[in-house]
Amino acid sequence: MSTQSSWGEGDFSRFICTANHGFAPYAQEELRRTFGAVKSTVLVPGEILLAGLPAAEEEVSVRLLQESPTFLRHIQPVQFQENTEDAAQSLDKLVAFILNHKELSGAKVVLQTRKTEASFWRENAASLKQALTEKLDELGCEWVIRDAEYVVSVFAADDMLYAGVSRPEQNLSDWSGGAVRFQKEEGQISRAKFKLLEAEQTFGIDFTSFHKALDIGAAPGGWTSFLLERGLEVTAVDPAKMDASLLASPKLTFLKKNAGDVRFREGEFDLLVCDMSWSPKLMSRLVSDLLYSLQSGGTAIVTVKLLHKKPLALIKEVIDTFERSRMQIQRSKQLFHNREEITLYMIKY
Template structure:
């Protein structure tokens, strides 16, 4: 087993190496966005259509500055590669774990008292006789004993990422904000609740987290295309008054809620009070142009500065064209703040917009 990537190779003034993750089937679009930002990009797929390794002819901090200023829609997560350990079939699990631990010294910036989270993953087909949790346990022990660091899962100062492949192990250290998501691989997990109406609720929860929103700060929301009520239920839990609109039925668990007004009809047949709402959410399985038209027809009810959270279905796998056409339809009344394919999205994107 050899370390054949020196630490300085990825932090030099010449280039840096990364591992990026997208939703399954959408890595090709993440690569396209990266190519637009970084013409020097060289890449290969670790997991087809999902996880990619790429090298950019810029140092790490310059790459991060550009990514934060122009965050890709489809790159869900990334982390730098500072160490690459070559794997051989003959090495036993205990020895390989020891080798991984020994390379902590090649990761600069670990200091006493720091809160550090270990995030370990493996690719399919990477045969080894230990689990990602065992990697974390072994590294946590070394961090605590030798570095006097604090091993944590959330709210870390730094994240050490370990990615195990069939022939290599990649390690890197980074700040949580530099990974685009502080969840391993960007796979943010929520616990399913008893009586939860639908898993669609997770999409709105993730949007609140990813876009830095706090729904408790809003007063009165419109949920367009609300049935069966997953998004409506979350907003009611946050204390909002919700006006839900859908020709379909809402779940019986919320239908009599005192802060709910429900119009069981098409949005075109609903008249709301002007400038009475500060939040509009919409999660509909419609053609984006149709959704955009419905949304635009309801903007009279939203206050200036009001927030919109909208999922956009990528029905024909032409995401850049779809978003461009939709924004052309919605501007200048609305301004895009953030567009992201979240972990809980499937064939869709989530948009965060503000009414001008």
Template structure:
């Protein structure tokens, strides 16, 4: 077993790992990338891991899904002997004193099959979690709590190494292994997209109102609509396509068989007001931002909020998804005082955004027209191959991920003002071409959810 006090694991969606490392490097320039463990998981070094993780947890990055300290590296051979070696290494960790009587803790194991030629392991992640948790609970009097742990023992195993550390759920950015939040499928479920809304509510700490009106843009087949109805809301579902037949007899549902832009034009003119507006249409992020900005005048000022998914293009020659995102967020901040963005586990090539406190029309600043020129970003000294993209950061106004919601927290009780995000820099993808970025086609076709 080797020990270290300067390493941590960074987890993000594989296509966004470069952006995640860039936003973390902006917070702590001592960060260096020691190498990729697996797609979307990088081993990094910083001068002070505890301080670094604490800073990141308070900043709430957009692309970084999970952090875990590496306080010990255990040699493993995928035999049953590994369980004893991991248990011995755990009690020798510098943070083991956090596991004490009454502390709610969880053991979270991630097993990577990095070399299939070595055959199957003699154990599963579930076996490691159960064996280690039972031994620790008996020895220390701590309480295993896999849903709301205060302290987490994180283990990531390749075929040769086990990376082990102890930290709080708050500092990990998520109470789930690698930030992978799974939900059980139910017979009432209409679509996979329901998981995106459930995760957004949990990660951002927002609470659905128990009554009032919600506007669901691009509703078909009706996954989000079902969840909103179940919460007690009256729902106007906007989509030219049919909804799931199971929704036809639901009380409180109105289906507008048309496009979102047409509906919003009438809604704005008629002065309609909603407690919640959601959007998951398949359209360019900037077009979605303009549409949601238009809807701001229909959102109740005091406690209304908006949840939208921004679709991003894949990086290619002359196409930079992070420029699209930066411009979309800039548009949105012209209409809302509070804007937060995060790449959720259930997001694909997309970002989920929550906004609140719409700015009155007469006071709204006009967003600057994005420059068509190419600005070369400074070179990152820590890793030449990594993307130079830096995200736009906004301060979150709700409880921290991994922590139980306390009374009075959540967007509906918030009085926060608009956060000042860091300015995103252009990524290395854009630097491959000096030609102007091609215009994105405008479409309002909904992505069925």
């Protein structure tokens, strides 16, 4: 049975919703808090849900963009669903569904395909994308990878095929499944750098606009290297060793000390960052004690490790600590590169 645009009309709509692995229950709770009742089916345990929401498709996107959920990483509308007992027939129906979207003709379109491990489509998702692209020649669109006007989202589950057409912003992330991919660079110190690269994109932060940064718990220097590349003067604090490649930089001051043992001038920095593998409560108190060195209007980027089974309560407690220290929370987000943590983007008032 095929169900098409009727799912995206009226006061009910369906979306495939994605979170970092293990955090889908918290994304579902965010949906429940925003929309009330949520009917969901697990597609990939702990990571991907099919959610029915009591709101029109357009309203869902608008409200989620306003709410900026922490754990919900990506959504794609479900306007087409087809059982895949007859795989060839289901794919033909999918192609017909896509061709019926006349607004795609002449537009820049990205085709994003994903699949479960036990999907009827035994090859990888890229081969499914290639097979569909070949069948969509008559669509007359320009296939792109980035900066699309429309996204055609296809999800090949175990025994079902789902699809939807949307604007990139309606999916919360214009990356397939919200999985932001960066290419590892030669000599890259650590994957931690990807967190700041993703924060730069997700939060719209222009790091080149800052002058002096304080990096707390900096070793081995993944975040410090990123900030130096953006042209900042960086004071890095950590009792552990920094990568030797950074120490020759004239813009780096390295203090081989515990963060609790350093003092700075009031308002010395316009950016403070911290990616410490510490207890989140201890981290928030330590960072708060150093916020005197961040000037008014300055920015802080801090990761919060989610070490126990009640992350929503923990995040609230950490945020409360920072708010008492004159920090205004701009975004709280579990980025794709965060794994078992979230990133806070804050501005001091």
